[in-house]
Amino acid sequence: MKTKDELPACPVATAVSLIGGKWKLLILRNLKERPWRFNELMRSLDGISQKVLTDSLRQMIDDGLAYRQDYLEIPPKVEYGLTDLGKEMLPIIDALADFGNYYKSTLKQ
Numbered sequence: 149m150k151t152k153d154e155l156p157a158c159p160v161a162t163a164v165s166l167i168g169g170k171w172k173l174l175i176l177r178n179l180k181e182r183p184w185r186f187n188e189l190m191r192s193l194d195g196i197s198q199k200v201l202t203d204s205l206r207q208m209i210d211d212g213l214a215y216r217q218d219y220l221e222i223p224p225k226v227e228y229g230l231t232d233l234g235k236e237m238l239p240i241i242d243a244l245a246d247f248g249n250y251y252k253s254t255l256k257q
Contacts, residue, residue: 212231
């Protein structure tokens, strides 16, 4: 995790630094439902590369938003899920979804 000195002074900028970019929001959206395996996440996020997904998950883990659970089985089983801190971001995801639905409803067919 970053220290307070490494984060922007603005709280909005701090939140954006944690979930900035297209993919982290979509990863959070999926992890909201349940823990996911890496390949499941990759298949559900059309257009994401393996490298970008790996990097995004590592950043989210480093920031304390997600966890990686290694079950130490053969074949290997690893799942990714939201930490309690990550779950605190769910109202933001829900608000974005509500606005997206509202915006779509204002558009003409």
